[in-house]
Each structure stands twice: as structure tokens, then as C-alpha cells.
Amino acid sequence: MSLHIVPTTPFPGQRPGTSGLRKPVSVFQQPHYLENFIQSIFDVLEGSAGQTLVVGGDGRYYNREAIQILLKMAAANGIGRVLVGQGGILSTPAVSCLIRKYGAYGGLIFSASHNPGGPQGDFGIKYNIGNGGPAPEKVTEAIYARTQQIREYRILEAPDVDLDRLGEQRLGSLTVSVIDPVADYLSLMQRLFDFEAIRDYLASGIRIAFDAMHAVTGPYARAIFQGSLGAPEGSVLNGQPLPDFGGGHPDPNLVHARSLVELLFREDGPDFGAASDGDGDRNLILGRQFYVTPSDSLAVLAANAQLVPGYRQGLSGIARSMPTSQAADRVAAKLGIPCYETPTGWKFFGNLLDAGKVTLCGEESFGTGSHHIREKDGLWAILFWLNILAARRQPVRQIVEEHWRTYGRNVYSRHDYEGLPVEVAEALMADLRRSLPGWVGQRLGSHTVAYADDFSYTDPVDGSTTSHQGIRIGFEEGSRIIYRLSGTGTYGATLRVYLERLELDPARHGLDPQVALAEQIQLADHLAQIRARTGRQQPDVIT
Ligand code: VG1
Ligand code: CO
Secondary structure: OEEEEEEOOOOOOOOOEOOEEEEEHHHHOOOOHHHHHHHHHHHHOOOOOOOEEEEEEOOOOOHHHHHHHHHHHHHHOOOOEEEEEEEEEOOHHHHHHHHHHOOOOEEEEEOOOOOOOOOOOEEEEEEEOOOOOEOOHHHHHHHHHHHOOOOEEEEEEOOOOOOOOOEEEEEOOEEEEEEOOOHHHHHHHHHHOOHHHHHHHHHOOOOEEEEOOOOOHHHHHHHHHHHHOOOOOOOEEOOOOOOOHHHOOOOOOOOOOHHHHHHHOOOOOOOEEEEOOOOOOEOEEEEOOEEEOHHHHHHHHHHOHHHOHHHOOOOOOEEEEOOOOOHHHHHHHHHOOOEEEEOOOHHHOHHHHHOOOOOEEEEOOOEEEEOOOOOOOHHHHHHHHHHHHHHHOOOHHHHHHHHHHHHOEEEEEEEEEEEEOHHHHHHHHHHHHHHHHHHOOOEEOOEEEEEEEEOOEEOOOOOOEEOOOOEEEEEOOOOEEEEEEOOOOOOOEEEEEEEEEEEOOHHHOOOOHHHHOHHHHHHHHHHHOHHHHHOOOOOOEEO
16 A cells, blocks of 8 residues: 555536536546545645544445545545445435534545436535534535646545445554444434334234435335335335436426425325435325425424423424525414524524524425434435324324414425526626616515515624525515525525425415416516526426
8 A cells, every 4th residue: 555646637617506516427526636635625624633534325336436535535544433334325314413423523524415327417525524414614614715726636546445344444544444224323213203103003904115216215214114114115205216217307396306206296195205315315205195295394393392202391482494485483483483584505504503493493405403413304304294293193184284374375386497598697687686776665566575685694603694696586474586596506506496486375275376476486586587597487396
């Protein structure tokens, strides 16, 4: 084994987005591309010598190769120990759990989350800090700055580590511990939820279906649902992680999880359905013939938290990303606890969780989580729902409809326009931003504009400010139209339009959101000239 110091030159564009550095596989496979980024991470970490890192990925194409490179570079950069999931597998929430449990210095997750995998798909890398959460912007910006100056990287020339063999192996001065990817995560879940009650509930004839979408949650879900909770074999669908996710798009929404949705909408379908994404941090919740909007899911979990052992002591506060509906705010108000509004991306919840200001947090993009770790957590959200169902013994639909009757319904939808030419999307946003001051106080359709701004956030814990986080047009009755460009795509630009309207009249709660929001949908197009500018007649994805 020998240490190599390899000369290199910077690559443009290695700036992490909403959630890590994400690029097509072919970009990552260029000589030195991954190495440059990893060395830049090591270069900005202070005091990491001799420390422990947690490493794993969602099993997508290039995962094993990337982990081998990472291990050899960790050895060459003086890291003491790496905990790596067997087969290179660790979900994002499991990495967060392990960093916290073993007091690791940080962790690396190889994933492009919900983006497709395979040789033509995407790859990605995320760095998490010692609290278990995504690196905050000051760290990701320092890493990016380093990528623009890098001149060399350090790597050990050594044979590959056997990622399938549990136990310890040496790589120079580095100890590599190959660990069971599921065990620590499962024991955390067992501490938070009433597994016995859920087991009894399932044994009473309740049928569940979980779609792992051939991504990372398969082994976790089999151990939890079919192992610990006694659900019959076959309850976990697509449970084998595959490098190309079976050709699918591991995004648990109504479009990409269509086969599960169809199963739940059958007359004789299961009582409860759920799915997760590539790296296991997202969740889709379905009842029989019923879809739970992620924003509503957060609100329902908050309103029912006292039924769940890990949350019985009460919630200190709730946080939601700005585009997430205000349903959670209404629960927080009733509970008399604060509700924080943060920019999109889990990294903005870390300080609030660390400071004990919030217990639950969530995003409209199928992400829900709590202070148990510092990432959103798909299986955790599904277990939270099952625990509530086991306690209340009512169908999902009834629980949500009752919730709406108590709090009102924040009717909600997100429209995505994908793969737009970058200049078209940026010009649309720039013109919209310029027009904002003129709208306040104006009547648009049946609504009067209360505020119109480009969202900016000051972290209440460390005082850091983040601006340009999305254009908000808020109306006097609490309705909102929000426009943002995605920070996770790898091709062209994706425009996200978020629509929300509060409906207090129970007689109208059953309306299809696309119908209930029709006026706002039209207005959103009119204000931003979406159809005229993009030539698109409708969104690519509606959730
Ligand atoms: C999207 C979601 C955002 C989420 C992010 C990462 O970002 O909108 O809410 O935190 O993905 O999720 P964007 O910038 O494309 O809107 V994941 O599951 O990729 O780690
Ligand atoms: Co994800």
C-alpha cells in the first residue's frame, strides 16, 4: 500500500445544491471528478484526523466504486475509522442515526435521492456533520470554494475493501468496519414507536403495502414490516435494491409510484399504502382510495403525536419549509407552540432541532422528520402513521377528514415544469421578482394581495441569513402562490409552482384540489406567463 498525491485541476460547477452535489453518472465518472470533491471535503474539515466517519449509499449505479475511492482517500487523509453499511448500503436516515449514536465526526452519503439511477441516470454525494444532519451552507460553500482551488488529492493505492463481509478490515492506518445497515436504525424505531400495538393492529386483518421502488429501503422495510411487525411476505413490494432502481424513478409521488397508487385505489385494495424514495428519506402515505398530501401528513402527525410513545411528552415546536402548506401552523397555534418557516432543504432544520426549538419538521416534497435524527425519515413517518392508526383504529381517510373539520383544509398542490431551458426559467423568475412591488394591495381575481416578496430567512439560532428562496405572493385570506427553481435537478431548470388555499367549509373539503385551486392555477400562469414563456400547456408532474 502506498500513498499517492495526485495532481489535479478544478472542475467548474461543483457547488452543492438543495441536497448535496448531484450530476449525471457520466460527469462523476470523469477522471478526478469525484476525487476532487472528496478531497475538498477533507480539506475543509478541521480536526478530523483519527476521527470516525459513517459512509454508505442508496445502492445506485457507481455506489460501490465511489465508496472504494472514498475509503482509500479517507485512509490517505488520516481518518481513523469508517463505519460502512454492508454492500455499501445505508439510507440517509440510517446515516444520520449512526453518526449520532456513535458520536462520529460526520458522514458521507452517496445518493441522488429521487433522481433516476443507472449509467444514464444521476449520482450524488452529500456530506453530513456531527449532529447527523446535512452540512449547513457555510460548510457547503467552503467545500465549493475549495473545489475551485484544488491542485492535488491524496489517495492510498490498495486493494478494494470487501464491502460484503461484516467486521473490521484495515486500509493502512484506517479501520473499516462493515456493519449491518439496518440494526441500529431498527432499534431506534423500536424506542420511538409502540411496535406491539402496531403488530396487534396488523394482526387484526389490516393489510398494508410498502413500495421500496427497488431503492435503499427494501432491506429496512422487510426487517421492520415483515420481520418485527409480522406483516405477511409480499407486503413489501420491489424490496430488492437495484443499481438502476429497476428502470424506475424512485420518487414516491402520484406519478412515479403509480402502481402502488393503483393498488390502493382498487375496491379490494390494502388499508394502508406507503412508499419511499431512492435514499429512504421521503414518504408517500395512502389510505384505501385516499392520498394524504405531505403537508397534511405533517399536520396530522403533530395533532396526534400524544398517541405515540416517543412523542408523548409533547412537542416543543414545529418547523416547515416555506412552500409547505400552513396546515401545520394551525395545529401549532392550537397546541400553543411555535411554528417556524424555513427555506427549502433539510439543512435549515438542523439548528432549530439542535436548540430544542422544534420536535417535528416537514416539507411538502414528501419529507417528514423529527428530533430523533437530523434528516427527514421515510420509514419513521410511515411507522408514525401506523402507530396512530393502531391507536385510533380508524381508516386513514377518516382521520384526515376529521382533521380538516377541526382545523380547516389547506387545499394544496405543486405543479412542476421540468427540463426547461435555463435562460427561460431564469428570465421568468427575474421578471416576476421585478414585478413584485406593484402587486401589494391589488385585487387579483377574488383575492387581495397581502404581501409579495422573495423569501429570505434569518436563522433564529446562529443569525445567518439566506435569501432568494422563492417568490411568494400571499393573499389576505391566507392563500398563497409560490414560485421556485429546483436545486436538485441535473438537466435544464425545473420550475415549481406551489398553490395553497384555506377551505373552512366542510361541504367543500371533498373537492379535487385541482378544481378547488382552479382560480389560483390560472392566476399563477397569468402572473408569470408560464405557458407563453415555456410553450408548455401543462405541468409535467402534479402532486
Ligand atoms: C427537492 C425538494 C426539497 C427537498 C430536496 C431534497 O429540492 O423540493 O423539499 O429537501 O429535494 O430531497 P428542490 O430544490 O429540487 O426543490 V431528497 O429526498 O433529494 O434528499
Ligand atoms: Co431523498
